[in-house]
Amino acid sequence: MLRTLLFGPMNRPLQDLRGLRVWLIGASSGIGAELARQALAAGAHVALSARRRDALEEVAAHHPQAFVAPLDVLSRESWHEQHARIVQTLGGVDLLVFCVAKYRPERSWEVQEDEAEHTVRTNFASVYSALAATLPSMLERGSGGIALVASVAGYVGLPGATVYGPGKAALINLAEILYSDLRPQGLNVYLVNPGFVKTALTDKNDFNMPSIQTPQQAAQHIWRGIIAGRFEIHFPLRFTLWLKILRLLPFRWRCMLFQQLLQG
Incomplete structure (x- = not known):
């Protein structure tokens, strides 16, 4: 019993994705699109949301269990409108995956x-x-899940992530709060912290990105972690574990290391 409490999965594991009703935000490209494709191939019912309808329809093509729900994440009304449409079509949402990212590398000046x-x-x-x-209906039935896709850029203050990094750090903090609040209510909460993934966003970087992965690899890591019931899903371990150790160092030492890296 103690071993399970200390080392067992922090969420309820899933047998597989078949029949799971997923609402995937950010499904038009990159990791989000690949998450949608793999979930659909595994038999899940997936509502696809992002701003670009044409891109969503391309992801949904040939999958009758896909439902295209275009959404501007900055429109509060759109969230409630699309949630109502999805509930009407799918009968509910078992898992919300928030995979939203806007990024450009920039220094503070x-x-x-x-x-x-x-x-x-x-x-x-x-x-x-x-x-x-989404939470009210999940709480009412006492089941469901929330997955927040953050980033290892939220672990430490990385040069060039002046705006992107703090937002991802906030998502990490929020996921921990949500887990404490919602797990006792019967809900699962997942925190996803990818390393570098080859997408249109990382194509903007002009530096070496160690252990970079494809969106297909990233999506496989994420679905395996969710099925296994993990709280934090971070990958690839050969990169993320080093960052976890790095953030334990005094800031003075971390800053010196980053300066050395920037100077080549």
Whole structure:
């Protein structure tokens, strides 16, 4: 019993994804699109949301259990409207996956105020609209799950992630709070912290990205972690474990290491 409490899965494991009703936010490209494809191939019913309907329809093609639900994450009304449509079509939402990311590499002196505000609202503040739309019905039936896709950029203050990093750090903090609040209510909460993944976002970087993975590999890690009932799903371990150790170091030492890396 003690071993299970200390080392067992923190969420209820799933047998598989068949029949699971998933609402996937950010499903038009990158990790989100691949998560949708793999879930659909595994037999899940997936509502696909992002701004670009054409991209969503491309992901949904040839999958009768896919439901396209275009959404602007910054529109509070859209969240409730689309949630109602999804419930009407699928009968409910078993798992909400918040996989939203807006990013551009920038140092602190390059930050543009309006652009920074838009990034923070997109990457972090919009999650509260997602929770407002989905949590009431999950809490009423005492089951469901919330998965927040953050990033290892939220572990430590990485140069170049001046706006992106703090938003992801906030998502990590929020996921921990949600787990404490919602797990006793019967809900599962998952925190996803990918390392570098080859997408249109990371294509903007002009530095070496160690242990970079494909979206297909990333999605496999995430679904395996969710099925296993893990709380934090981070990958690849050969990279993320080093970052976890790094954040235990005094800030003075971390800062020196980053300066050395930046200087080549």
